[in-house]
């Protein structure tokens with residue numbers, strides 16, 4: 001495949017923060033070397049991972065870490081969103097205190113977005129902040145959650161309610177781990193990837209459509225190109241707006257309705273599947289407002305099917321979804337900041353989306 005962006009390093013520079021590298025690799029074999037470059041030698045590192053990722057990759061990562069930092073601890077929690085809580089973070093604090101971690105030591109998140117978010121939050125708060133390293137292992141985490149320093153946990157069923165901005169010291173991406181992801185988890189990452197294309201880069205969206213087969217087969221060259229592309233897009237956005245005062249909110253395309261469905265479905269659907277449904281709803285409103293034409297709307301909707309993502313849901317009411325969107329964080333003085341499309345590849349923040357528009361869009365997604 002053309003445009004292979006293998007073995008790339010992308011440096012993220014956010015104002016007032018130390019720059020950090022996103023290293024794209026095909027294995028873990030350069031990890032010890034990258035850790036040495038960071039100056040980790042002789043420091044303690046606690047590898048935080050979940051019960052699914054640990055049997056797959058912990059031994060290999062620990063071996064690399066110990067080449068640089070022999071005093072490596074591990075903390076393993078039960079895989080899944082239900083672990084993204086203050087209780088898990090507290091357990092991790094206990095491990096760190098018992099092992100005597102000080103302000104110069106490191107946490108290392110090995111896993112998906114749940115691992116990255118909760119490890120990052122622990123790193124942001126332990127001793128008022130220690131450094132942390134991201135080794136994202138889901139497609140979603142590699143293209144989105146590991147970059148940009150948003151960390152946090154859920155609280156009382158409210159997603160990401162407690163959190164902090166805390167930038168990683170390094171993001172080490174081993175593309176080969178995408179091979180062991182379940183089809184649902186891979187599709188979930190594609191939900192976020194299509195979001196990038198639709199909101200920021202129409203050419204990239206077209207590339208994804210043209211390379212659907214290679215993507216579905218998880219061809220290394222396709223993975224290298226698309227993960228690098230998303231990392232570059234995310235780098236560009238977080239450098240411009242590190243604390244989400246402006247354009248970074250455009251990354252929430254599909255998330256207002258997506259988060260509401262995710263919550264009402266009790267997290268039984270993946271995050272990216274919910275975002276994909278929210279994307280179709282937002283595209284529908286954009287079509288109804290005359291900014292997309294009918295063909296563009298149906299292409300956006302049907303692309304979900306091509307990438308194993310849903311275009312409908314059942315069991316929950318449209319009215320409940322609208323009610324839940326009101327408790328979402330994406331509010332501005334009581335108004336929802338809803339992301340719509342001016343055209344494919346160009347998103348904007350709308351504060352005038354009515355309940356009626358949302359209701360119609362959500363009803364269009366209902367399968368029952």
Ligand SMILES: NC(=O)c1ccc[n+]([C@@H]2O[C@H](COP(=O)([O-])OP(=O)(O)OC[C@H]3O[C@@H](n4cnc5c(N)ncnc54)[C@H](O)[C@@H]3O)[C@@H](O)[C@H]2O)c1
Nearest residue numbers: 052053079080112113114115137138140145150177180181
């Ligand atoms: N911080 C941010 O900017 C940001 C952005 C987007 C999403 N998020 C958060 O990310 C979370 C979702 O992340 P996720 O989808 O990665 O979920 P996740 O971390 O729960 O991972 C999904 C599942 O895949 C398994 N897994 C991980 N890597 C694997 C691999 N290589 N092979 C096989 N199985 C593997 C995990 O054990 C888990 O069961 C949500 O909590 C969401 O709020 C954060």
Ligand SMILES: [Zn+2]
Nearest residue numbers: 192255271275
């Ligand atoms: Zn998301």
